Amino acid sequence: MDFKLSEEQELLRKTVREFAEKELAPRDAAMDRANELPLDIVQKLVDAGLFGVYFPEEYGGAGADSVSAVIVMEELAKGSASIALTLDAHWLAVDPILHFGTPEQKKRFLPDLVSGNKLAAFALTEPAAGSDAAGIQSRAVKDGASWVLNGTKAFITNAGPAEVYVAAVKTDPEKGARGISTFIVEKGTPGFTIGKKEDKMGCRGSATAELGFSDCRIPAENLLGEENNGFRVAMSTLDFGRTCVAAMGAGLAGAALKVAAKYAQERQAFGQPIARFQAIQFMIADMAIGIEAARLLAYEAAWRRDAGLPYSKQAAMAKVLAADVAMKTCRDAIQVLGGYGYTRDYPPERYLRDAKLLEIGEGTSEILRMVIGTSTIKELG
Template sequence: MDFNLSPEHLLIRKMMAEFTENEVKPIAAETDAKTLYPRENIEKLFDLGVMGMCIPKEYGGQGADPLASAICIEELSKQCASTGDIVATHNGLCCDPILTHGTEEQKAKYLPMLSTGHKVGAFALTEPNAGSDASKGQTEAKLEGDHYVMNGSKIFITNGYVADVFVVFAMTDKSKGTKGISAFIVESSFPGFSVGKHEEKMGLHGSPTAEIVFTDMIVPKENMLGREGKGFNIAMQTLDGGRIGIAAQSLGIAEGALEEAKAYTKGRVQFGKPISKFQNTQFTFADMELGCEAGRLLTYQAAMKKGSGERYTKEAAMAKLFCSEHAMKTTTKALQMFGGYGYTKDYPMERMMRDAKITEIYEGTSEVQRIVISANMGL
């Protein structure tokens, strides 16, 4: 088995590393401190073809594979996990289900918007009483002639107050539980669509998270994504792919923290030598490096399986679980190496640690990932 990246993937990594260093890193601290959506950089990422990278060229995309997308998210997240999150949500949770489940008319209309049209995408599943258990959703869509009327709300929606296109899940038949959930493509311009509370979060301050409210919202009948009652299957399949994005984001956070800690400990002299030379520090670095390498293999494996059309549910869950937990461990250990400085905003460690925590929670908590893994082990 060849573990080397192709020349194309190496070129994408180089491009994204340079973009991250020159465009993302200089504003990362300000983005976090002022809770700013990095609009200019997202516009530049559209111009680079990163937004909608896996969309086929006939719809305006780059026609790249899931591994290329994962590499982009990984590199961005080394310096700004918020930017990585925006890209991961757009590509994995909005573009992908439309590409996978959309009609030709839907793909022809929406995919060019999301790739070259500078329209940001989002995914709306979670509700106040329906987190991990989607069957408890209260948002309803009732067919009335040539359109559906949608009422309800969604919470914790990434890209919520900047997105133009949403993949939304609603009950079309509450009596059927998960088999009564359907998926829809919704535009923020639809009558009855509104943005509610803007969430104030512990981390990912540059990633816009909000409540979305539907009040007698009119959704054209042709905007149903897939067949009626198949929304739950679409959501679960989409989350499989989304977990690769979160794994890549987590991996990038851990790699970024590792590099910051290496640079700091090489220059910090205590007891007559750089603290990077102390055995305890070196043992910690060894564990951090080991975790990053293992996480990279798990993430790339899942991405390559997705790209080849193989089933990848277990692999995506393993990558997301391992990388998110490793990101939390690594940022904690790295912050400790900075001592008191790590606890201040003079260095990026406290931001990286705050950003890492959400990766253990969203798109399925660590506990949910363990359920998914064990359910796919043939026990």
């Protein structure tokens, strides 16, 4: 067993950390207030080559591994969870094109998506079906050389700025999860609209909106993967998404810990820095322990993916733990800062609002605990 990162991975971490400190952290509070994804920052990610870090070189990527992608997520989230989420959602759409796309689809879509010249979004959730993904109601009907899509998608990250959308839609409604297919839909297609923009609690520097399909006609060749195999496409995509979200959680919690540790050394009470009080030290210790555990689980899930091993369970465990750790760490960071922690003058309250998403998006903690519980009982029972 080797926990040591390669020289390239260490260099990547250093580069992304510096990028996040310089370009993201100073802007994160303003993004939160503006409730808007800043496109100039997206461009900076493009220029830094971060969009394509783990994609093959033949499509313009850097050809690094999934562990490297997770490092990028962790470090970006230290500067801005909103920007990490933007890239995570982009990868959710690009990853299935890489793994399930036809050679023509890969040639047509991947170069612009891997470079980040075009932003992408992954659309599974609907107003009436989130956790119950097999219960989606949007429909696609084959009509000659086209598919005609109708329905609504909800809470879609990157909806609006994205130019390419991977949408999961029912193609055989009688068959439940086995009657879903995924399609590539381009912005500007007649009948495809961007709907209500969400006014979110956190991650407000990311774009979230509804999508509408109204007799939206797309070419037959935009079917992604086999017909009625879309549930599998979506679930395998989410395994990596959850791994990335776990790394985001470790990064975000790491940012909260840093603020708390610094403040604890500066703030005086009863004639000494509060860092000398055991109550504060214990909170800081629990933060550090949780973050390390969450990071290791996220890295293990990514490592298993790179090794070609099953990793759905590890990805789910990593996400649940990282979401719990991020929530507790951000809450305790507010506590370490006392009254100041409760104001917008310091970042932990924003971090806490950002962290809450980690318990909801890409599988709620309840659903993932069910998945982990069921598979553990099956293994051991």
